[in-house]
Amino acid sequence: MAAEASAALPPLAARWLVLGEWRAHPARVIIGALAIAVGVALGFAVHLVNRTALDSFARAISTVNGAADLQVHGLTPAGFDEALYPKVARLPGVAGASPVVSLAARHSDAGTPEFNAGNGRQRITLLGLDGLRAASVTPSLIGMPINGPGRASGLDPDAIFLSRAALAATGKKPGDRLSLTAAGHSRSFTIAGVLAGAGEDQALAVIDIADAQWRFGQLGRLQRIDVRLAEGADAARVEQALAAILPHDAEIVTARSEAQRSDSLSRAYRVNLEMLAMVALLTGGFLVFSAQSLSVARRSGQFALLRVLGLRRRALVAQVVAEGAVLGLIGAGVGIALGYGLADLAVTLLGGDLGGGYFPEGTVHLRFPPLAALAFAALGVGVAVLSSLLPARAAARAQPAVALKASGDATDPRRQPRSWPGLALLAAGGLAALGPPLFGLPLLGYAAMALLLAGGVAAMPFLARMLLAPLLRAEWPPAIDLALKRLWGAPGAAAVALCGIVASTSLMVAMAVMVTSFRGSVDDWLVQILPSDIYLHVEGAEAGGLDMAAQARLAATPGVGSVHFVRQMPLRLSPELPAVILSGQPVNAADPGARMPLLGDPVPVPAGETAAYISEPMGWLYGLAPGDHVTLPLASGKQRVFVAGVWRDYARQFGAITLDTADFERLTGDASKTEAAIDVAPGASVSAVTDALRARLPDQLRSQTMFAQPRQMRAMALRIFDRSFAVTYALEAIAIIIGLIGVATTFSAQTLARAREFGMLRHIGVKRRQIMMMLATEGALLGLVGVIAGLGLGLMMAQVLIHVVNPQSFHWTMDTRLPWGLFAGLVAALVSAAAGTAVLAGRKALSADAVRAVRQDW
Amino acid sequence: MRLLALVFLLLLGAAAPASAPYAVVKPGVALRFPADHGAHPQFRTEWWYVTGWLKTAKGEDLGFQVTFFRTRPPIDTANPSAFAPRQILFAHAAISDPATGKLLHAQRIARQGFGLAEAATGDMKIVLDEWRMVRRADGRIATRVQGRSFALDLMLAPTQPVLLQGQAGYSRKGPSPAEASHYYSLPQLRVAGTLVRGGKREAVTGTAWMDREWSSKLLNPAAVGWDWLGLNLDDGGALTLFQVRNAKGGAVWAGGSLRRADGRMTVLGPGDVRFLPGRRWRSARTGATYPVAQVVRVTLDGKPRDIPVTPLFDDQELDSRRGGGPVYWEGAVRVPGGRGYLEMTGYQSALKM
Helix, strand or coil: CHHHHHHCCCHHHHHHHHHHHHHHCHHHHHHHHHHHHHHHHHHHHHHHHHHHHHHHHHHHHHHHHCCCCEEEEECCCCCEECCHHHHHHHCCCEEEEEEEEEEEEEEHHHCCCCCCHHHHHHEEEEEEECHHHHHHHCHHHCCEECCCCCCCCCCCCCEEEECHHHHHHHCCCCCCEEEEEECCEEEEEEEEEECHHHCCCCCEEEEEHHHHHHHCCCCCEECEEEEEECCCCCHHHHHHHHHHHCCCCEEEEEHHHHHHHHHHHHHHHHHHHHHHHHHHHHHHHHHHHHHHHHHHHHCHHHHHHHHHCCCCHHHHHHHHHHHHHHHHHHHHHHHHHHHHHHHHHHHHHHCCCCCCCCCCCCCCCCCCCHHHHHHHHHHHHHHHHHHHHHHHHHHHHCCHHHHHHCCCCCCCCCCCCCCHHHHHHHHHHHHHHCCCCECCECHHHHHHHHHHHHHHHHCHHHHHHHHHHHHHCCCCCHHHHHHHHHHHHCHHHHHHHHHHHHHHHHHHHHHHHHHHHHHHHHHHHHHHHCCCCEEEEECCCCCCCECHHHHHHHHCCCCEEEEEEEEEEEECCCCCCCCEEEEEECCCCCCHHHCCCEECCCCCCCCCCCEEEEEHHHHHHHCCCCCCEEEEEECCEEEEEEEEEEECCCCCCCCEEEEEHHHHHHHHCCCCECEEEEEECCCCCHHHHHHHHHHCCCHHHHCCEEEECHHHHHHHHHHHHHHHHHHHHHHHHHHHHHHHHHHHHHHHHHHHHCHHHHHHHHHCCCCHHHHHHHHHHHHHHHHHHHHHHHHHHHHHHHHHHHHHHHHHHHCCCCCCCCCHHHHHHHHHHHHHHHHHHHHHHHHHHHHCCHHHHHHCCC | CCHHHHHHHHHCCCCCCCCCCCCCCCCCCCCCCCHHHCCCCCCCEEEEEEEEEEEECCCCEEEEEEEEEEECCCCCCCCCCCCCCCCEEEEEEEEEECCCCEEEEEEEEEECECCCEEECCCCCEEEECCEEEEECCCCCEEEEEECCCEEEEEEEECCCCCEECCECCEEECCCCCCCEEEEEEEEEEEEEEEEEECCEEEEEEEEEEEEEEEEEECCCCCEEEEEEEEEEECCCCEEEEEEEEECCCCEEEEEEEEECCCCCEEEECCCCEEEEEEEEEECCCCCCEEEEEEEEEEEECCEEEEEECEECCCCCEEECHHHCCCEEEEEEEEECCEEEEEEEECCCCCCCC
């Protein structure tokens, strides 16, 4: 019987031990479980939202693509020669080929577009299809005539079929007229029916291919060929045969490569959000650690008794760990439910990308993924178990004889806390920060942050002594002196109280420094790239914008000092990566930095070569540096250009290439323009010139053209920036609140546990007021130490974010800026919270009769 | 008189505008060959329609049908796009196998162009993806079609001269002289080739009938359907019989022809042909009831003669409603002293134009 009892506690005893403790201190249990719950909830919510957004994005893509087996895409919106179509159709293994004209269109009743990112709703993807071919390749793109089959047909040049999303976006119904503008041409149609198979997500419009070519200036061109493979055909061989006949301005796209592209579109952003959520979970882990440490310390007598009665160490460890696991389980369960609710709320309020701007179109449908829920729950339980392991082992290690006699801080104040584990972890973190990205993600950067955090927390006892040592040398009033001595003598207890607050403070500081630096750099960059008075942008003009005549008319507008016309078009350089933006703009060969925020000096261009200036992300993604060459697949053939410089760009995460206007027109054969930067003549009014410019625009482009001034554009850009970081701010705030709650509970618990000490102090003549003073000082000092450590650690981690995580995930760099105001607020909040809690707890501890307190404290 | 062509016009939304400048069918236009074997793109619709009986090596009797249609939609001819649907080609093929008890069929459709879908003028040469119908220099016609459940690769050898229907190829379809088509047939075609069913290839031989017809206006507004019968007689004769029905089941128009083995030609008018309903078969699939064993009363040389028709099997119905098409019956039939194909339309619901 005794031998059995020693192996493990009988279930009843185990339950009694846990429940007894929890009944005595329900708040602490709740806080611990809540910390885990919040961490799990955030992680799960962010994961859910990301996954949902990605799913709906993929669905939107497959809606437009009509689920063809594979596709040929043009590398630019100009598409490729239609002569490819019969060649593709005749390939062995191809059962059906459906030629497609695909244009970005706006419906003309949408009014003048506003200069902001929210105008995705006015955009409609206009597809020109050969309905007879599409019927067997992409049947979901075939319109259902509203009058029943047999009436209007896909051949009717006046008929347009809309997806439900497009009907909703235009506010029209079948039978109405709809006017669309695309590629600089406007044309109106009768809505003949609905694309029933196109899903709810995508604003799609389908017309006949011949009319699309004719009316929208696409004669002889296709943007896409959808391919259905013959049954049993080997997809790889068909792809190979297809690749052999492909012109240089087209590429093969499969569901796989498309998914990868959409994945890489937002991967870094999603991973960063998930990491932030994990950080919240980690903070929760520290709180569980605090709670468990305290509860173990308080029950050391109980545990000692059990040990004396024959319970083995392993069983004791198992008991404490099991407590943690139960705590984690409760937290995880609540967290999963909370996370689902949170995700639902976030998706409803902010949209599928939490305001990040990565998934501009389409609605999002939330689903519950059981596997992911299980994984996050397991993570929560795991964190709780791990956080309980250390206190459990401490409890098991304690000498039963010593512990039976006295509870509380059993460490000898004369022993110097060890510094090397913390320093080693910090050093490891520093080393990890130097590592390269793994799988295109800054995983080592995150590992570095975790190591720094762990190192910082581990070094806390040592650090607390180091910070307090100078104060000890001075003369202080007794209350303050007592506080200092107490903290100095029991750094382990201080560390336990502090680890949560250090973790959350440092993480918050790191994020805040990064965001401040980023915002400041973006602001500077905006000032640099927007030197002109008026900016003009033709919306949805990828396939054609302002022609030469229109440019001349605009340039001749009275009041215009000078105009810089810009042509931008997307260009796909890699099937796995989203398109880069190729732009043609006036570049001063002698001083290319004049209108471009160049990083470093441009290199001289060898004679006979074409200079290209690439953006910073472009250089990272394609491994390009000044002096390298890059080949551009353009309509005129493959063109090799010389990388003469790199410029800072925060706008196009997937890269941009700038050519001089003359080079751009020579290589692309495209002299139309999509953008213009206008400087007004001295004395001219900006608004008057804007009106005059608008009046001189070609009629069909007027509704597509937006005007803006640099001030507006800067404000808009920063608004978008703040919106995309809104979630980051929210996560930070949650982390700090958890930290504060942790400090409050830990500190009050520690204070309450010291009732006997306070009784003793009262007995030797210390006044009640002095004890309160002592506690306030202790709290303030503890808060101060925590905040200083958190700040230092946070600044270190911010450098990892700025110099490792950001360049590796978003491929841009920034200059460090410090948010001093936030730091000051943080210090004040933490110090006063710690002192306040200490005083409140002290008042409660002192309310008991001093004599009784000395006799018994538990 | 072939239903699918009309359906197909309907599908393309081409039924409405009468203003399109189509060529008009007129009497007294002499047909010239081989040019008239080729396409007539200025007319609204046209077909190359082959039906017949096949015998496999094992001795099974099968019916088959291979048809290519051409139609010219009423579009804006100013559109310079190579995709402008100036001509649409459509092809349909079916196998009637009594062992299966229903039809196997397949189809192709495309707008003409890019060499993928072409109906040549000058001689018979029609390409629609991998489907073909090409007249060779020696006069034989090679055709190849391929569906999911079967494939046919046949050589059709004429054994008789061209049979001009109606008045030297001008064939009336209704009371108005404008309701007419240019119409000739190639009966008694000797067939040899291969049939692939369920992945198995087998040699087949047989006898077939080709109808060539082009027109811009076919049907009288009162018509709701029709019956058409083309029979290769065992003695080498060729008998064509048809009627256009109104809503009451009466004949809006009827006609046909008999060419005897020695080449003597008799043109049959509305008074010479009467379809008398015989045994009826009800389709469980569509609920339509077809007079699958009609008796046709033909007045030849002033003497009425009844020709009882027996189907190869009852369920030779085609339900193309899912593709927006009609329900009709088209299958292999026997008559005493001959074999051929019967088409019956408008029995499930009236054909609306």
